[in-house]
Amino acid sequence: MVNTQQSSAAVSHPIRVGSGFLALGIGLFLLLVAYVVTDVLGMVPNGLDPIVVATLALLAVASVAASRAGPLQEVAAGAFRIRFFEKKIEKLEDDVGTLEFVVRGLVTxxxxxxxxxxxxxxxxxxxxxxxxxxxxxxxxxxxxxxxxxxxxxxxxxxxxxxxxxxxxxxxxxxxxxxxxxxxxxxxxxxxxxxxxxxx
Known part of the structure:
Protein backbone atom coordinates (compact mmCIF):
# COMPACT_ATOMS: atom_id res chain seq x y z
CA MET A 1 0.00 0.00 0.00
CA VAL A 2 1.37 3.35 -1.03
CA ASN A 3 1.35 6.05 1.63
CA THR A 4 -0.05 9.18 0.00
CA GLN A 5 0.01 11.31 3.14
CA GLN A 6 2.24 14.32 2.71
CA SER A 7 4.58 15.49 5.42
CA SER A 8 3.23 18.34 7.46
CA ALA A 9 6.69 19.84 7.88
CA ALA A 10 6.88 23.42 6.67
CA VAL A 11 8.70 23.86 3.38
CA SER A 12 11.11 26.77 3.43
CA HIS A 13 11.17 29.08 0.47
CA PRO A 14 14.50 29.70 -1.24
CA ILE A 15 16.29 32.96 -0.56
CA ARG A 16 17.88 34.64 -3.56
CA VAL A 17 21.35 35.79 -2.62
CA GLY A 18 22.64 37.14 -5.95
CA SER A 19 19.87 39.70 -6.40
CA GLY A 20 20.82 41.32 -3.09
CA PHE A 21 24.41 41.83 -4.21
CA LEU A 22 23.20 43.20 -7.54
CA ALA A 23 20.92 45.74 -5.85
CA LEU A 24 23.76 46.81 -3.53
CA GLY A 25 26.18 47.17 -6.44
CA ILE A 26 23.76 49.27 -8.49
CA GLY A 27 23.05 51.47 -5.48
CA LEU A 28 26.76 52.10 -4.94
CA PHE A 29 27.27 52.87 -8.64
CA LEU A 30 24.42 55.38 -8.58
CA LEU A 31 25.93 57.00 -5.48
CA LEU A 32 29.32 57.23 -7.19
CA VAL A 33 27.86 58.69 -10.38
CA ALA A 34 25.90 61.24 -8.34
CA TYR A 35 29.17 62.24 -6.65
CA VAL A 36 30.88 62.68 -10.04
CA VAL A 37 27.94 64.65 -11.42
CA THR A 38 28.07 67.09 -8.50
CA ASP A 39 31.76 67.67 -9.23
CA VAL A 40 31.11 68.28 -12.92
CA LEU A 41 28.42 70.79 -11.96
CA GLY A 42 30.91 72.54 -9.68
CA MET A 43 29.15 71.58 -6.45
CA VAL A 44 32.20 69.87 -4.87
CA PRO A 45 34.44 72.71 -3.55
CA ASN A 46 37.67 70.72 -3.39
CA GLY A 47 37.05 68.45 -6.35
CA LEU A 48 36.78 64.67 -6.37
CA ASP A 49 38.32 62.84 -3.42
CA PRO A 50 40.24 59.93 -5.00
CA ILE A 51 39.88 57.85 -1.82
CA VAL A 52 36.09 58.20 -1.88
CA VAL A 53 35.96 57.44 -5.61
CA ALA A 54 38.21 54.39 -5.28
CA THR A 55 36.32 53.04 -2.27
CA LEU A 56 32.87 53.41 -3.84
CA ALA A 57 34.05 51.99 -7.16
CA LEU A 58 35.74 49.01 -5.49
CA LEU A 59 32.71 48.18 -3.35
CA ALA A 60 30.31 48.61 -6.27
CA VAL A 61 32.34 46.44 -8.65
CA ALA A 62 32.81 43.78 -5.95
CA SER A 63 29.07 43.68 -5.24
CA VAL A 64 28.12 43.44 -8.91
CA ALA A 65 30.80 40.80 -9.49
CA ALA A 66 29.43 38.76 -6.59
CA SER A 67 26.00 38.74 -8.20
CA ARG A 68 27.21 38.14 -11.75
CA ALA A 69 30.10 35.74 -11.20
CA GLY A 70 27.84 32.87 -12.14
CA PRO A 71 24.26 31.75 -11.73
CA LEU A 72 22.31 33.36 -8.93
CA GLN A 73 22.18 31.29 -5.77
CA GLU A 74 19.13 29.91 -4.08
CA VAL A 75 19.52 28.78 -0.50
CA ALA A 76 16.81 26.46 0.80
CA ALA A 77 17.22 26.80 4.57
CA GLY A 78 14.98 23.85 5.49
CA ALA A 79 16.78 21.37 3.25
CA PHE A 80 20.23 22.97 3.59
CA ARG A 81 20.54 22.93 -0.17
CA ILE A 82 22.19 25.37 -2.52
CA ARG A 83 20.89 25.38 -6.04
CA PHE A 84 22.22 27.32 -8.95
CA PHE A 85 20.13 28.61 -11.80
CA GLU A 86 20.68 30.86 -14.81
CA LYS A 87 18.88 34.20 -14.72
CA LYS A 88 19.57 37.22 -16.92
CA ILE A 89 18.20 40.66 -16.15
CA GLU A 90 18.85 42.49 -19.42
CA LYS A 91 17.85 46.01 -18.46
CA LEU A 92 19.80 45.97 -15.19
CA GLU A 93 22.84 44.53 -16.92
CA ASP A 94 22.72 47.31 -19.53
CA ASP A 95 22.47 49.97 -16.82
CA VAL A 96 25.31 48.45 -14.81
CA GLY A 97 27.46 48.22 -17.94
CA THR A 98 26.90 51.90 -18.69
CA LEU A 99 27.74 52.91 -15.12
CA GLU A 100 30.87 50.74 -15.13
CA PHE A 101 32.02 52.47 -18.33
CA VAL A 102 31.43 55.97 -16.94
CA VAL A 103 33.19 55.21 -13.66
CA ARG A 104 36.10 53.53 -15.40
CA GLY A 105 36.80 56.68 -17.42
CA LEU A 106 36.23 59.34 -14.78
CA VAL A 107 36.92 62.85 -16.06
CA THR A 108 36.73 66.25 -14.40
Missing part, protein backbone atom coordinates in the same frame (compact mmCIF):
# COMPACT_ATOMS: atom_id res chain seq x y z
CA UNK A 109 34.23 68.89 -15.50
CA UNK A 110 37.03 70.66 -17.40
CA UNK A 111 37.92 67.48 -19.29
CA UNK A 112 34.26 66.92 -20.05
CA UNK A 113 34.11 70.45 -21.48
CA UNK A 114 37.02 69.64 -23.83
CA UNK A 115 35.18 66.53 -25.05
CA UNK A 116 32.04 68.57 -25.66
CA UNK A 117 34.02 71.15 -27.62
CA UNK A 118 35.30 68.39 -29.88
CA UNK A 119 31.75 67.05 -30.24
CA UNK A 120 30.40 70.44 -31.36
CA UNK A 121 28.12 70.79 -28.33
CA UNK A 122 30.25 73.75 -27.15
CA UNK A 123 32.37 76.34 -28.95
CA UNK A 124 35.86 74.94 -29.50
CA UNK A 125 37.63 78.29 -29.14
CA UNK A 126 40.30 77.96 -26.41
CA UNK A 127 43.46 79.61 -25.11
CA UNK A 128 46.57 77.62 -24.25
CA UNK A 129 46.95 76.86 -20.56
CA UNK A 130 49.22 74.28 -19.00
CA UNK A 131 46.30 72.98 -16.97
CA UNK A 132 44.39 72.43 -20.22
CA UNK A 133 47.39 70.65 -21.72
CA UNK A 134 47.52 68.25 -18.75
CA UNK A 135 43.79 67.56 -19.07
CA UNK A 136 44.14 66.81 -22.78
CA UNK A 137 47.05 64.50 -22.02
CA UNK A 138 44.79 62.54 -19.67
CA UNK A 139 42.05 62.33 -22.30
CA UNK A 140 44.60 61.02 -24.79
CA UNK A 141 45.94 58.49 -22.27
CA UNK A 142 42.47 57.00 -21.67
CA UNK A 143 41.85 56.85 -25.42
CA UNK A 144 39.14 59.51 -25.76
CA UNK A 145 41.02 61.85 -28.11
CA UNK A 146 43.79 61.61 -30.71
CA UNK A 147 45.93 64.41 -32.18
CA UNK A 148 45.35 65.56 -35.75
CA UNK A 149 48.87 66.96 -36.02
CA UNK A 150 51.79 64.58 -36.55
CA UNK A 151 53.60 66.45 -33.78
CA UNK A 152 50.98 65.21 -31.33
CA UNK A 153 50.02 67.35 -28.36
CA UNK A 154 53.44 68.98 -28.61
CA UNK A 155 51.94 71.05 -31.44
CA UNK A 156 49.85 72.96 -28.89
CA UNK A 157 52.98 73.96 -27.00
CA UNK A 158 54.94 74.85 -30.13
CA UNK A 159 52.15 76.95 -31.64
CA UNK A 160 50.51 78.58 -28.63
CA UNK A 161 52.60 78.37 -25.44
CA UNK A 162 53.68 82.02 -25.68
CA UNK A 163 50.46 83.37 -27.18
CA UNK A 164 47.24 84.43 -25.51
CA UNK A 165 45.25 84.27 -28.73
CA UNK A 166 42.32 81.89 -29.06
CA UNK A 167 42.45 78.96 -31.46
CA UNK A 168 40.20 76.10 -32.54
CA UNK A 169 40.79 73.00 -30.40
CA UNK A 170 39.45 70.79 -33.20
CA UNK A 171 42.37 71.86 -35.35
CA UNK A 172 44.61 69.80 -33.09
CA UNK A 173 42.42 67.01 -31.70
CA UNK A 174 39.49 64.79 -32.55
CA UNK A 175 37.33 62.38 -30.58
CA UNK A 176 37.91 58.66 -30.90
CA UNK A 177 35.06 56.16 -31.09
CA UNK A 178 35.65 55.50 -27.39
CA UNK A 179 35.38 59.23 -26.71
CA UNK A 180 32.03 59.37 -28.49
CA UNK A 181 30.88 56.31 -26.55
CA UNK A 182 31.87 57.96 -23.28
CA UNK A 183 29.94 61.14 -24.11
CA UNK A 184 26.84 59.12 -24.96
CA UNK A 185 27.17 57.12 -21.74
CA UNK A 186 27.59 60.34 -19.77
CA UNK A 187 24.54 61.80 -21.50
CA UNK A 188 22.55 58.75 -20.44
CA UNK A 189 23.50 58.76 -16.75
CA UNK A 190 23.47 62.56 -16.32
CA UNK A 191 19.97 63.07 -17.72
CA UNK A 192 21.19 65.18 -20.64
CA UNK A 193 19.71 62.92 -23.30
CA UNK A 194 19.36 64.40 -26.74
CA UNK A 195 22.43 66.64 -26.96
CA UNK A 196 24.28 64.13 -29.12
CA UNK A 197 21.22 62.88 -30.99
CA UNK A 198 22.29 64.62 -34.19
CA UNK A 199 25.71 62.95 -34.26
Missing amino acids: RHMLSHLRKLADTESDWVRFRWSMYSELEHLQDVGYVVPNDERGLQALISDHEHSDEEFHLKRYLQLTSTGWEYLRAWEKVSGEAGKLAHI
